[in-house]
Every structure is written in structure tokens, then in C-alpha cells.
Amino acid sequence: MATQAKPVLYGYFRSSCSWRVRIAFALKGIEYEQKPINIIKDGGQQLTDQFKAVNPMQQVPAVTIDGITLSQSVRTAWSLLLCGTQKFSYFMFTLFCCSTQLAIIQYIEETRPEPRLLPADPKQRAHVRIICDIIASGIQPLQNVYVIQKIGEEKVQWAQHFINRGFEALEHILKQTAGKHCVGDEISMADICLVPQVYNAERFKVDMSRFPTIRRLNQTLIEIDAFKATHPSCQPDTPDDLRA
Numbered sequence: 001m002a003t004q005a006k007p008v009l010y011g012y013f014r015s016s017c018s019w020r021v022r023i024a025f026a027l028k029g030i031e032y033e034q035k036p037i038n039i040i041k042d043g044g045q046q047l048t049d050q051f052k053a054v055n056p057m058q059q060v061p062a063v064t065i066d067g068i069t070l071s072q073s074v075r076t077a078w079s080l081l082l083c084g085t086q087k088f089s090y091f092m093f094t095l096f097c098c099s100t101q102l103a104i105i106q107y108i109e110e111t112r113p114e115p116r117l118l119p120a121d122p123k124q125r126a127h128v129r130i131i132c133d134i135i136a137s138g139i140q141p142l143q144n145v146y147v148i149q150k151i152g153e154e155k156v157q158w159a160q161h162f163i164n165r166g167f168e169a170l171e172h173i174l175k176q177t178a179g180k181h182c183v184g185d186e187i188s189m190a191d192i193c194l195v196p197q198v199y200n201a202e203r204f205k206v207d208m209s210r211f212p213t214i215r216r217l218n219q220t221l222i223e224i225d226a227f228k229a230t231h232p233s234c235q236p237d238t239p240d241d242l243r244a
Contacts, residue, residue: 007032007065010054012039013235013242016140016196018061022230023192024105028112032063036237039145059146063104066111070104102132105189117189124184127177131170131190135197139166143200159204167201167211174213182217187224195221199232 007025009032011018025032037060038045045051046058055062055071062071109117119125141147143159151158177183182190198218201208208215221227228234233244 007063008035009033009061009063010035010037010051011061012037013238014232015039015060016144016200017136019196019199019230019232020102020192021061021063021104021108022235023195023226024108024117024189026226026230027115027117027187027192028108030108030112034236036235038237044145061104065107070107102136102189102193105192109189115187117187117192119183119186119188124177127173127183128188128190131173131177131182132193134166134170134173135193138169139163139197140200143204156204159200160206163197163201163204163206164210167206167214171211171213174217178213178217180220187221191217191221194218195227 007030009018009021009025011021011034013036037051039060044058046055046060052058054064054069057071059071062069105117118128139162142162148155148159174182179185181187182194194214195218198208198214222231231244232238233242
């Protein structure tokens with residue numbers, strides 16, 4: 001497909017949603033530019049009026065491609081409930097998924113279909129979408145920066161709880177669907193979602209020995225060039241002390 005200019009990715013080196021998009025671009029062999037948005041510095045550069053013009057939700061990632069701007073790799077709406085007990089108070093977030101999942105990667109797949117990221121077989125394609133939904137809707141949003149900042153001192157326990165909960169379901173499914181990769185032997189959107197989520201799990205000290213299938217798949221995928229080159233440790237905005 002002819003394009004007027006390289007796609008531009010507005011992202012953050014350690015954002016798992018941004019990493020998904022980087023992986024998709026790499027697997028497709030698409031050259032792109034990066035405009036880092038530091039979601040920590042100065043209270044969060046995503047909250048500036050300048051970036052709000054790019055993505056009104058003020059979240060990364062956003063991609064300018066083919067003359068349009070696509071914002072976020074998952075669209076969500078949150079309901080916030082403040083709960084309390086005698087010992088502590090905490091925020092409980094209920095996630096309502098909107099109709100469009102992984103919009104950026106789906107657009108890339110639909111406009112640049114080779115190599116494909118969705119299997120030809122309808123049943124396998126359904127399995128890929130289920131795995132993507134578990135990660136992108138049921139795990140990642142509950143331990144992203146915005147939520148973790150609200151949780152405060154108990155952020156590690158909070159993140160571990162929801163990652164473990166999601167990985168228990170994911171491990172069960174992957175035992176049935178996995179071959180060399182998440183669904184059979186072809187790399188798919190499911191693999192694109194899995195690797196960044198395992199990276200987050202390791203950051204929050206989740207015991208990955210409980211999830212041998214997830215761990216095996218991740219170890220295989222992380223050695224593939226498209227996953228290596230897009231790793232958070234080697235991005236333009238990676239801090240020096242976190243570079244590989």
C-alpha cells in the first residue's frame with residue numbers, strides 16, 4: 001500500500017501498549033518514526049495540551065499513519081469505586097471494554113496484510129482474539145501507570161494479584177492452543193500481546209514458575225529479532241541506566 005510518509009508512533013519505551021505496536025511494525029517490516037512521550041516526567045507529558053491534540057484520551061500509544069491518527073491500542077472506559085476496610089482503603093476499577101480492541105494493530109493488519117498476524121483458520125483466529133482480550137482488557141489496564149499511581153503503597157501486591165489472576169486463565173488456554181507460539185506455530189497478535197505482559201509481570205516480581213507454558217512461549221519469542229529490536233531496553237527514550 002502506498003503511503004505519503006512514514007508512520008509516526010507516539011509512545012513510551014516501557015509502555016506495553018506501545019511495545020505491541022513496535023512489534024507489529026517490526027514483524028511487518030514497516031519503517032516508522034518515534035516521538036517519545038514520557039508518561040512519568042513533569043507529571044506526564046501525555047497530559048499536555050499539545051499531546052491532547054494528538055490523542056484526546058491523553059494516553060499512549062497513538063499512531064499517525066496514512067493521513068489519520070489512531071489513538072491507543074485498546075479503547076477502554078473505567079468505572080472507579082473507592083472501597084474501604086478497617087485495615088486499609090484501596091481503589092477497585094471495573095473495566096468495560098468498548099467495541100474496538102487493538103485498533104492500531106488491527107489497522108496495520110488490514111492495510112498491510114503480509115506477513116499475517118491473524119491465522120487463516122477461523123477457529124485459530126478466534127483463539128488469538130480471546131488471548132488478546134484476556135491480556136489487553138483483563139490484565140494490562142489494571143496495572144498500567146495511571147492505576148498504579150492511584151493504588152499507592154500497595155501497588156506491587158495489586159499488580160501481582162491481577163497479573164496472577166489473568167495468567168491463571170491464560171495458562172489454561174495456552175496449554176490447549178500453543179504450538180511453537182501462542183496459537184499453533186505462526187506468530188500472531190496473541191504473541192504480540194503476550195511478551196510485553198510477561199515483561200510487566202517480571203517487573204512486578206510475579207513468580208513465572210507457576211506458568212510454564214507462558215514462560216516457554218515468552219522465552220522463544222523474545223529471541224526473535226522483531227521482539228529483540230523493539231524491547232524497552234533499546235528504545236530512543238530508554239534511560240541510560242535501563243539500557244541493555
